[in-house]
Amino acid sequence: MPTYTFAVNGRTVTVDAPADMPLLWVLRDRLGVTGPKYGCGIDVCKACTSHLDGEAINPCVVAVSEAAGREVTTIEGLADGDVLHPVQEAWLEQDVAQCGYCQPGQIMAAVALLRKTANPTDAEIDAIQNVCRCGTYVRIREAIKRAAAKM
Amino acid sequence: MGDPTASTTELTGGAVGRRRFLTFLVAAPTLTLATTNLVPEEAAAAEAGLPGLPQPADIMDLGDVLILAGTPTAHLLTLEVTEDGEAHFELPRAEVGQGITTAVAMLVAEELDLPLAKVRVRLADARPELLMNQLTGGSNTIRSVYGPVRRTAAAARARLVAAAGVRWDLAPGRLVTRDGAVVAPDGRTATYGSLTSLAATLPLPGLTAKPKPESEHTLVGTPTSRIDARAMVTGAMRYTLDLDVAGARPTMVRRPPTINGTVRSVNNETEVRAMPGVIDLAVVPTGVAVMAETFGQALDAKDALDVTWNGGTVDSLSDADIRKRLRAAALPFAVPPLLTLHVDAEFDFAFVSHAPLETNCAIADVREDRAEIWAGLKSAIVAKQTIAAAIGLPEDRVTVHVRQSGGSFGRRLFFDGALEAAQISKAMAKPVKLMWSRIDDMRHGRARPATHHKIRATYALGRVLTYEHRVAAVETDLRHGLGEILTATAASLPVAGNLSFAQTVFLTTVKVPYDFGVVTELLNEVPLKMHTASWRSVYSANTRGAEEILVDELAKKMGKDPVAFRRTFLKTDRQRRVLDKVAAEGDWGRAMPAGFAQGVGFHDEYKSCTACLVEIDARDPDEPRVVRAVIAADVGRPINPRGLEAQLLGGLTDAISTTLRAGLHIDRGLPLEGSYSQFHYARQKDSPLDVRIFIMPAGGEPGGAGELGVPAAVGAIANAYARATGIRPRSFPINFDVDFTPFPR
Numbered sequence: 104m105p106t107y108t109f110a111v112n113g114r115t116v117t118v119d120a121p122a123d124m125p126l127l128w129v130l131r132d133r134l135g136v137t138g139p140k141y142g143c144g145i146d147v148c149k150a151c152t153s154h155l156d157g158e159a160i161n162p163c164v165v166a167v168s169e170a171a172g173r174e175v176t177t178i179e180g181l182a183d184g185d186v187l188h189p190v191q192e193a194w195l196e197q198d199v200a201q202c203g204y205c206q207p208g209q210i211m212a213a214v215a216l217l218r219k220t221a222n223p224t225d226a227e228i229d230a231i232q233n234v235c236r237c238g239t240y241v242r243i244r245e246a247i248k249r250a251a252a253k254m
Numbered sequence: 255m256g257d258p259t260a261s262t263t264e265l266t267g268g269a270v271g272r273r274r275f276l277t278f279l280v281a282a283p284t285l286t287l288a289t290t291n292l293v294p295e296e297a298a299a300a301e302a303g304l305p306g307l308p309q310p311a312d313i314m315d316l317g318d319v320l321i322l323a324g325t326p327t328a329h330l331l332t333l334e335v336t337e338d339g340e341a342h343f344e345l346p347r348a349e350v351g352q353g354i355t356t357a358v359a360m361l362v363a364e365e366l367d368l369p370l371a372k373v374r375v376r377l378a379d380a381r382p383e384l385l386m387n388q389l390t391g392g393s394n395t396i397r398s399v400y401g402p403v404r405r406t407a408a409a410a411r412a413r414l415v416a417a418a419g420v421r422w423d424l425a426p427g428r429l430v431t432r433d434g435a436v437v438a439p440d441g442r443t444a445t446y447g448s449l450t451s452l453a454a455t456l457p458l459p460g461l462t463a464k465p466k467p468e469s470e471h472t473l474v475g476t477p478t479s480r481i482d483a484r485a486m487v488t489g490a491m492r493y494t495l496d497l498d499v500a501g502a503r504p505t506m507v508r509r510p511p512t513i514n515g516t517v518r519s520v521n522n523e524t525e526v527r528a529m530p531g532v533i534d535l536a537v538v539p540t541g542v543a544v545m546a547e548t549f550g551q552a553l554d555a556k557d558a559l560d561v562t563w564n565g566g567t568v569d570s571l572s573d574a575d576i577r578k579r580l581r582a583a584a585l586p587f588a589v590p591p592l593l594t595l596h597v598d599a600e601f602d603f604a605f606v607s608h609a610p611l612e613t614n615c616a617i618a619d620v621r622e623d624r625a626e627i628w629a630g631l632k633s634a635i636v637a638k639q640t641i642a643a644a645i646g647l648p649e650d651r652v653t654v655h656v657r658q659s660g661g662s663f664g665r666r667l668f669f670d671g672a673l674e675a676a677q678i679s680k681a682m683a684k685p686v687k688l689m690w691s692r693i694d695d696m697r698h699g700r701a702r703p704a705t706h707h708k709i710r711a712t713y714a715l716g717r718v719l720t721y722e723h724r725v726a727a728v729e730t731d732l733r734h735g736l737g738e739i740l741t742a743t744a745a746s747l748p749v750a751g752n753l754s755f756a757q758t759v760f761l762t763t764v765k766v767p768y769d770f771g772v773v774t775e776l777l778n779e780v781p782l783k784m785h786t787a788s789w790r791s792v793y794s795a796n797t798r799g800a801e802e803i804l805v806d807e808l809a810k811k812m813g814k815d816p817v818a819f820r821r822t823f824l825k826t827d828r829q830r831r832v833l834d835k836v837a838a839e840g841d842w843g844r845a846m847p848a849g850f851a852q853g854v855g856f857h858d859e860y861k862s863c864t865a866c867l868v869e870i871d872a873r874d875p876d877e878p879r880v881v882r883a884v885i886a887a888d889v890g891r892p893i894n895p896r897g898l899e900a901q902l903l904g905g906l907t908d909a910i911s912t913t914l915r916a917g918l919h920i921d922r923g924l925p926l927e928g929s930y931s932q933f934h935y936a937r938q939k940d941s942p943l944d945v946r947i948f949i950m951p952a953g954g955e956p957g958g959a960g961e962l963g964v965p966a967a968v969g970a971i972a973n974a975y976a977r978a979t980g981i982r983p984r985s986f987p988i989n990f991d992v993d994f995t996p997f998p999r
């Protein structure tokens with residue numbers, strides 16, 4: 104089996120895996136990185152949203168081979184030790200999470216959006232596809248705006 | 255202690271010896287307290303001031319039934335004060351996102367005068383000794399634990415104070431508690447942690463403790479953030495499949511092409527066993543299970559299986575047949591339409607998936623002589639009993655851990671995932687980490703049953719004379735312990751005659767909040783062998799939602815404004831205040847551009863009431879968006895207004911989804927929808943930009959809140975849509991085309 108070396112949340116890892124194995128399962132089942140969640144496996148729900156070299160990706164449809172030599176960031180790697188990322192802080196201030204299951208993906212999507220555009224418009228926020236089955240969208244929108252103001 | 259039959263016991267579980275702690279196991283409740291406001295005669299008398307005849311749910315609702323059933327065991331709560339001064343509380347309920355662990359932690363912190371950060375709330379394992387008191391449903395958690403939790407914590411506080419009194423040789427009455435410590439008049443303090451072992455061992459005959467008067471609450475009733483929020487935003491939260499249970503490997507199940515189909519033969523077992531990563535394969539009652547090194551490989555392997563299937567239980571059924579059966583099943587009206595002014599309307603609601611974002615899942619480790627299960631379970635005791643029977647072990651050899659889970663909306667009343675995981679673990683003789691695919695979760699999971707509604711109201715001289723609602727529904731599966739509860743409380747129920755469980759539940763959850771003369775609401779069920787379950791309310795979302803639409807149409811016929819009409823016919827001032835609040839805050843009646851409109855809805859359930867006012871942009875009737883919403887709710891006594899707002903926000907989003915676009919099509923025995931790209935639950939772009947929620951001030955005991963938000967919002971959205979487009983919606987969701995290519999079966 105081929106091996107792939109890449110960084111996950113600042114730690115270098117090497118895994119033996121078929122080239123086409125989705126990164127989600129490498130993270131969760133091989134590396135024990137469980138922040139990214141399964142919600143559909145086909146790039147629909149976005150619960151798994153993480154970053155590859157700082158860009159939002161959905162590891163359920165990204166092959167492990169694509170990560171080789173690159174930097175993967177999951178929700179676990181967003182905070183700087185105990186110091187939360189401003190988006191995480193905004194999420195706490197708005198008390199966004201209900202069941203919380205979608206929130207790692209929501210937060211990673213918001214961080215990626217704010218990297219692209221410092222002050223996202225409502226239309227840009229509307230374009231976020233991440234499903235929240237608990238219906239926290241209104242608080243997500245508020246938290247993104249709050250985070251934008253902080254950053 | 256406040257309870258004469260109370261006893262103090264030490265917690266078992268190996269903690270004794272390592273550290274000493276204080277634990278109360280209060281053996282029995284004081285019947286008077288627990289039954290206050292619950293005796294039907296008393297309640298009926300209390301409601302006697304209502305205009306119009308009370309309906310059964312006015313006298314005793316399903317929540318009261320659950321409380322009554324849980325009363326004999328309501329005090330079997332475990333509260334531990336540790337030596338580091340924390341309070342650990344075990345909650346015999348399921349946290350699924352509704353925020354009950356936070357609300358309960360607030361109650362404990364309040365009663366103990368302890369900072370909230372020092373309270374830990376764990377979900378209790380299945381505890382059969384709780385009998386019927388471990389069911390999470392019916393918006394009932396806060397209603398059922400509000401008293402018992404406070405009494406337990408008050409007893410703990412009294413013991414800690416008594417211990418300090420003994421240590422200092424001061425009368426307990428001279429001591430106060432503050433910030434996790436007992437304080438003497440001279441300023442000396444002793445932390446709870448330093449007192450806990452003494453408090454655990456002191457003989458304290460005659461010690462009495464009463465919860466604080468509510469007027470002294472400083473934390474309860476204030477907006478408070480979730481105690482688990484940080485874990486959720488950092489990815490530290492461990493859901494079932496994030497647990498590392500030794501040896502439990504990823505497992506998925508290939509399921510039949512129709513609901514309840516079974517395996518006839520597996521035709522390529524050898525090939526699939528040879529696939530990369532595959533560890534084991536077993537046929538179970540629900541399909542063919544495959545275990546692999548990763549879920550990705552388990553998924554590939556189960557998709558590669560070639561299975562010949564036996565038929566299921568509804569193979570020939572599609573939506574059209576189901577609708578026909580429902581129409582035929584709706585009971586006739588009693589009042590003929592002749593000679594009277596009347597409004598008639600019929601409504602249809604599609605099946606709706608619960609679709610919690612965390613799919614059905616469980617971990618099971620079944621051995622020869624014992625088993626251990628981990629899953630999100632809202633009826634943990636029935637789960638434990640059923641699983642024990644299915645795998646042939648005595649109940650006390652099966653440990654069931656209740657895990658916090660990623661949403662439920664009624665779904666996790668059923669434990670099919672946990673049962674299936676146990677069956678697979680037994681068949682493979684290995685620990686199993688079972689995950690359902692999203693497609694399977696939507697197609698073979700649970701759903702809100704389709705319903706058909708006929709409503710007729712007659713009126714004359716500005717009054718509504720009669721109001722009849724006939725509901726025909728595909729049977730809602732209530733076999734998660736509710737039957738036992740209703741049997742046990744049968745003598746107290748405010749309904750008579752030979753009603754089915756479902757009819758009893760219907761009559762104890764649904765009521766018309768208006769004075770509409772002679773009111774009859776009847777349910778008739780069509781038993782189809784499908785996987786159904788209560789869906790954020792048992793019957794109210796559809797039943798009351800449809801009624802709120804009819805109310806608008808009735809108002810129009812009678813020449814009244816929808817808000818003014820409701821104001822006139824609502825039964826109590828408490829209800830009117832909630833309606834007035836949204837009308838004022840939402841600027842009811844303001845001019846709207848063409849294609850936009852306001853709509854209003856009202857709902858009263860489980861001792862709470864709410865009104866919702868929405869504004870819709872329906873310039874394109876096929877792509878409507880709710881752009882603004884104002885909600886007011888009176889829940890009697892809000893514990894955590896911020897959590898309550900979250901629940902109402904969830905209810906609003908559910909209503910937007912199920913009213914406008916989200917439903918399941920049944921086609922030859924299986925839902926067509928298999929993911930969120932097909933089952934159109936709202937996304938950010940469907941959510942209003944402006945939502946304001948008003949929680950009315952406390953004025954009584956806590957009412958239910960988890961399901962409260964949906965029906966009023968369903969009515970408001972449908973009414974706004976009708977006013978904006980001129981189209982009176984009759985079938986829900988309103989926009990329900992099959993706009994996708996279904997996944998293969």
Ligand code: FES
Nearest residue numbers: 142143144149163
């Ligand atoms: S699991 Fe990756 S998008 Fe749904």
Ligand code: FES
Nearest residue numbers: 203205235236237
């Ligand atoms: S918080 Fe539950 S799915 Fe978003």
